[in-house]
Structures are given as C-alpha cells and as structure tokens.
Amino acid sequence: MSDIAPLLAARIAADGPLRLDAWMQACNAHYYATCDALGTDFTTAPEISQLFGEMIGGWIGDLWQRAMGPNPLLNTPLTLVELGPGRGTLLADALRVLARLPGFAANTSLALLETSSTLRTIQARTLSGWAPVWHESVDTLPTTTPLIVIANEFFDALPIRQYLGHGLERAVTHSAAGFSATTMDGGEQTAHERSETSETIIASLAKRIAVQGGAALIIDYGQAETPISTLQAIHAGQAADPYANPGKTDLTAHVDFTRLLAAAGPLKIHGPIAQGQFLAALGIHSRAAALSRGKSHADAAIITAGLARLTAPAQMGALFKAVALTSPDWPVPAGFDQ
Ligand code: SAH
Numbered sequence: 544m545s546d547i548a549p550l551l552a553a554r555i556a557a558d559g560p561l562r563l564d565a566w567m568q569a570c571n572a573h574y575y576a577t578c579d580a581l582g583t584d585f586t587t588a589p590e591i592s593q594l595f596g597e598m599i600g601g602w603i604g605d606l607w608q609r610a611m612g613p614n615p616l617l618n619t620p621l622t623l624v625e626l627g628p629g630r631g632t633l634l635a636d637a638l639r640v641l642a643r644l645p646g647f648a649a650n651t652s653l654a655l656l657e658t659s660s661t662l663r664t665i666q667a668r669t670l671s672g673w674a675p676v677w678h679e680s681v682d683t684l685p686t687t688t689p690l691i692v693i694a695n696e697f698f699d700a701l702p703i704r705q706y707l708g709h710g711l712e713r714a715v716t717h718s719a720a721g722f723s724a725t726t727m728d729g730g731e732q733t734a735h736e737r738s739e740t741s742e743t744i745i746a747s748l749a750k751r752i753a754v755q756g757g758a759a760l761i762i763d764y765g766q767a768e769t770p771i772s773t774l775q776a777i778h779a780g781q782a783a784d785p786y787a788n789p790g791k792t793d794l795t796a797h798v799d800f801t802r803l804l805a806a807a808g809p810l811k812i813h814g815p816i817a818q819g820q821f822l823a824a825l826g827i828h829s830r831a832a833a834l835s836r837g838k839s840h841a842d843a844a845i846i847t848a849g850l851a852r853l854t855a856p857a858q859m860g861a862l863f864k865a866v867a868l869t870s871p872d873w874p875v876p877a878g879f880d881q
Contacts, residue, residue, distance in 0.1 A: 547790040560714035564702035573790030575659035589633035592849030596636025598825040627697035631669030689756035699795040706731040742806040749808040758869040765798030773797035810868040813879035819860025824878040
C-alpha cells in the first residue's frame with residue numbers, strides 16, 4: 544500500500560485541519576495494514592510468553608463450564624470473539640488449553656474483529672484448524688449464541704478526541720515543514736481525552752451479551768482517572784512524534800476505564816484489577832514452574848523472564864489492568880472473586 548502522507552496532506556489542504564480522532568483512525572488503519580508490526584515496534588503480552596494465552600484459555604473454560612452447569616456439559620454453541628487479535632497468538636495458546644474440554648471444539652466458533660488484511664492472513668495461519676470468521680464490526684457478530692469476548696491491547700489503538708479546554712480540541716495540520724499539532728473549535732470546557740469509538744463498541748457488545756449471554760475480558764493499560772494527554776507513538780520500541788510519519792508509527796492512548804465501563808449498560812462489572820494480580824489468581828506462577836520443569840537452564844530462564852515481564856509491578860503487572868463484564872445471570876469469573 545502506498546504512503547498515506549500525500550493523501551492526508553491533500554485532505555488537510557482541501558478541508559482544513561484534521562480532528563485528532565480522524566488522524567489516528569487513518570494513521571492506524573494504514574499502520575496495521577502495511578506492517579507486521581507486532582514484535583518489532585512493540586511487544587504485547589501474548590507475544591512475550593505462551594503463559595498469557597494459556598491463563599486466558601483456562602479463564603474462558605472455567606467460566607463457560609460454570610455458566611452452563613455440568614450437565615449437559617458443553618453442548619451449547621458458543622462464539623468466542625477476539626477484538627484485534629494481532630498475530631492470533633493469544634487465541635492459539637488459549638485454544639490449546641480449551642481443546643482439552645470435552646465438547647468445546649465441536650461447539651465453538653471463532654469470530655475475529657480485524658480490519659487489517661495483513662493481520663487477517665497471519666491470523667488464518669496461526670488459527671488454522673479453527674475456521675475463524677472475520678468481522679469488520681461488532682454489529683455482524685452472531686446473534687444466537689452466547690459470546691465470550693477477549694480484547695487485549697485493542698482499545699488503546701482506537702481513535703481518541705483530545706479536548707484542550709476553553710472550547711478547543713486537538714487537530715493536525717500540514718505545511719511545507721510537515722504535519723504538526725494545531726487546535727480547532729471543540730465544545731468541551733475541561734481538558735480530557737475521550738474515545739467515542741471504544742464506547743460505541745462496548746455499548747453494542749454489552750447489549751448483545753445481556754440478551755445472548757456471555758462475558759467480555761478487557762486487558763489494557765490505563766487508569767480509572769480521566770486521561771488528559773496520553774497519546775503516544777512508538778516506532779522500533781522508541782517513543783516517536785505522533786504527527787511525523789503518519790501510518791508508520793503505532794499510535795495509542797491510555798484506556799479510560801471509567802468511561803468505558805459506564806458504556807457497559809446492564810452488564811455486571813468485575814475489576815479493574817492489576818494484570819499481575821489477575822494472572823497470579825489464575826495460577827500463572829505454578830504453570831510457569833510446571834513449564835520450566837525438565838527444561839534447560841536457558842529455556843527455564845526465558846520462561847522466568849516472561850513471567851516477570853507479565854506480572855512484576857515495575858513491568859506490565861501494575862500498569863495493565865484486567866476488567867470483566869458479564870451477563871447479569873452469569874457467575875463471577877475467575878480472578879475477580881476476592
Ligand atoms: N491483541 C493483540 C494485538 C494488539 S494490536 C495482541 O495482544 O498482541 C491491535 C489490534 O487491533 C491489531 O490486530 C489491529 O489490526 C486491530 N485493530 C486496530 N484498530 C481496529 C479497528 N478499528 N477495528 C478492528 N481491529 C482493529
């Protein structure tokens with residue numbers, strides 16, 4: 544795919560500065576469509592260690608079994624949904640665990656929300672054998688089965704508006720010197736960021752889950768306080784200018800859990816809790832020990848390092864949060880019960 548910089552420059556020349564959410568949407572769509580970025584620009588939890596996806600597989604299986612009751616066990620069709628599956632690694636690791644449950648494979652369909660055709664090709668390879676069906680929007684997900692939805696580092700990639708207070712908001716302009724931040728009129732008086740796209744997705748999923756049954760597990764970095772200025776660009780593991788090189792850097796913003804959960808309507812909310820606490824409650828430490836048994840020193844050290852990256856408070860353990868949403872008649876999911 545061609546460079547989007549000339550297209551964005553022409554759009555700004557014709558229509559004036561581009562609002563930040565439109566900029567972020569265009570840049571990220573191009574970014575995810577053109578590069579197999581995961582692992583080069585940034586590394587996500589499932590790419591760090593198989594332990595992450597395995598823990599989530601156990602979480603899904605436990606919840607599904609308890610929601611359905613033991614008898615008849617697992618003969619109800621389920622749609623397992625992942626939002627923004629990246630390389631498909633999380634689900635591949637989770638499904639290795641889930642495939643051991645009697646009846647699970649036969650009754651489960653995979654639905655993947657993914658806009659990048661490059662990543663869809665990779666996901667098809669990683670998840671071959673599970674016949675995933677891809678969706679552009681949550682609106683086309685199956686309407687007749689319960690839905691268990693997983694979203695890891697998905698909402699942080701969705702477009703935000705950045706209100707600067709005093710009736711102004713962030714926009715992007717272009718001149719001979721390149722792209723740069725500017726302001727435009729925007730109604731709000733207090734400075735804050737907001738992702739309307741994220742709220743819309745949560746609201747439609749929540750409506751579905753309330754009627755069809757099911758749950759959603761969201762893991763992302765962010766806090767309960769309203770974010771004010773958290774837009775960042777990453778290129779090759781380094782912070783970059785979010786306005787230089789459109790479509791060539793990964794643009795993200797912190798997830799506003801308070802606002803996201805306010806959009807979850809009738810669902811029950813569990814958490815947010817720190818990722819480290821969530822994974823510990825699911826038994827990641829004993830799984831890491833079991834996985835290390837009989838391994839060489841070097842291989843065991845890789846497992847231990849992965850465990851630390853996922854759970855240590857100074858690494859991903861505290862900044863990343865896990866939150867679960869459940870249909871009102873579903874049980875409390877594992878990890879959220881204390
Ligand atoms: N969950 C994965 C990947 C996170 S990167 C992991 O943990 O490794 C973000 C993912 O969301 C990518 O797969 C990207 O293509 C997808 N994505 C970003 N914006 C999207 C949108 N608006 N609709 C659907 N998918 C989107």
